[in-house]
Amino acid sequence: MLDLLSRLAALPGATMALQAAGSLIAILILTRLAKGMNLGGEPRIRDEDHARALAEEAVCGFDVQAVVVDRAGYGALARDMAGHVLLIRRHGSHFAARQIVSHAGVRLDGRFLTLSTDDRHFGAATLDLGDQAQVWAASLRRLED
Structure with missing residues (x-):
């Protein structure tokens, strides 16, 4: 040899x-x-249960009462009993969440809902919520300005 x-x-x-x-x-x-080892790839929110777990992980004690997941799994919205709303979105290879405190940064375009937070580093997120986009946009109008 x-x-x-x-x-x-x-x-x-x-x-x-x-x-x-x-x-x-x-x-x-x-x-x-x-x-x-499941490295790489695009992390996605699999379903509502996954979104609930991400919300509870992001904010300790956040008791999710309603949740909607982007059709592609890139983000989600979660609401608790007190009416607080969390925007969960992909941030690199993980997920991050920010509270939506005002409807000022919310824009509805058909089935797409674009949301921005007070955190300028978090950026805006556009979610494809299908029929639920109008429902969530209307409920976000109740938030303070």
Whole structure:
């Protein structure tokens, strides 16, 4: 085997070809490992239960009474008994939540609801809520200005 490798190494370009093949094999192994560990990809909110868990995780004691999830799973809105509303959205590879305190940053466009918070670093989020967009937009009008 060693003799074969030394003969291959003597061929022009063989060393580079072996290095390239070794690199390709290493990349494929790392890709398989990352997939097996569920790394990468786009995190999405799977369903209402997942959105409830994210809201309760974001604000300790937030008792979700109503929730709506974006059709693509990129964000959600959750309301508690006291009428507080949380906007949950993807932030990098995780989810973050901010309370909506005013309807000033809320804009309805058909089935899309765009919301902005007081936190300028959080940015605005546009959620595709389907038929629920109008219902939630109307309920957000009750928030203080």
